[in-house]
Amino acid sequence: xxxxxxxxxxxxxxxxxxxxxxxxxxxxxxxxxxxxxxxxxxxxxxxxxxxxxxxxxxxxxxxxxxxxxxxxxxxxxxxxxxxxxxxxxxxxxxxxxxxxxxxxxxxxxxxxxxxxxxxxxxxxxxxxxxxxxxxxxxxxxxxxxxxxxxxxxxxxxxxxxxxxxxxxxxxxxxxxxxxxxxxxxxxxxxxxxxxxxxxxxxxxxxxxxxxxxxxxxxxxxxxxxxxxxxxxxxxxxxxxxxxxxxxxxxxxxxxxxxxxxxxxxxxxxxxxxxxxxxxxxxxxxxxxxxxxxxxxxxxxxxxxxxxxxxx
Ligand code: BDR
Ligand code: CA
Numbered sequence: 001x002x003x004x005x006x007x008x009x010x011x012x013x014x015x016x017x018x019x020x021x022x023x024x025x026x027x028x029x030x031x032x033x034x035x036x037x038x039x040x041x042x043x044x045x046x047x048x049x050x051x052x053x054x055x056x057x058x059x060x061x062x063x064x065x066x067x068x069x070x071x072x073x074x075x076x077x078x079x080x081x082x083x084x085x086x087x088x089x090x091x092x093x094x095x096x097x098x099x100x101x102x103x104x105x106x107x108x109x110x111x112x113x114x115x116x117x118x119x120x121x122x123x124x125x126x127x128x129x130x131x132x133x134x135x136x137x138x139x140x141x142x143x144x145x146x147x148x149x150x151x152x153x154x155x156x157x158x159x160x161x162x163x164x165x166x167x168x169x170x171x172x173x174x175x176x177x178x179x180x181x182x183x184x185x186x187x188x189x190x191x192x193x194x195x196x197x198x199x200x201x202x203x204x205x206x207x208x209x210x211x212x213x214x215x216x217x218x219x220x221x222x223x224x225x226x227x228x229x230x231x232x233x234x235x236x237x238x239x240x241x242x243x244x245x246x247x248x249x250x251x252x253x254x255x256x257x258x259x260x261x262x263x264x265x266x267x268x269x270x271x272x273x274x275x276x277x278x279x280x281x282x283x284x285x286x287x288x289x290x291x292x293x294x295x296x297x298x299x300x301x302x303x304x305x306x307x308x309x310x311x
Contacts, residue, residue, distance in 0.1 A: 024304060037126045149178065197234055255290055
């Protein structure tokens, strides 16, 4: 099985992504590194630990990371994901899931070296830890097999500003560095906005205990008000599309482009700019997802969730 490290800010869609990865026999989750984002890092770390406790996987190490963006002030999203950064009734973490003694950035570097050429890094929160890891180990991109990032809105509107997606907007300087220097595959709002699990499939998931109820809340986390506002019936599970893409390389259609993240003006803060017409004549520095196979996405996610809930 392939080693996978997940850098995350749980977060309802992060939680679904984590469960999806944990239940795959073809992936070995070598750790969760946590970052500020949907809530302060103390809370996203607790949430990561609670998720592991809920599914009895405290063997997976957790490394706590950055508590703020590199340059701009902290901005969190409890209004979307719920108080404490996540919905659902989660257990208070025990000593069994206590974080390891190294910073997430250091943990990323150590795992990349330990699995040189083989590790996939899924970055599904603001990119602060990944940028710090790259600052510590400039060969990080070569050490990784793949870096797959949930972030950006290259060809569609943002969800925080007209141009910017939340993970990139929250730490634009980190996103700028990772996009410029780390050769990522970007899974942005262009494709994740439609990555939802339909209500009928959510209803048919087994179990009505705390895990079953939590999973249902994570799959509908926008809440009725927002679902109505967006005219949709279930929430976009952005981060889980990253895991589905790692599992099956037929899930995304991607294209390589020269690209850059805006940092210098308010309106362009965190905006992912792709030079699709090659007007600047630069080399491509990463891939962007253009289309997704949502049927396959739903299969991968619900298969894992059913297995989680069966266990
Ligand atoms: C991203 O922002 C976070 O709120 C979600 O967890 C996801 O990673 C979507 O823009
Ligand atoms: Ca996230």
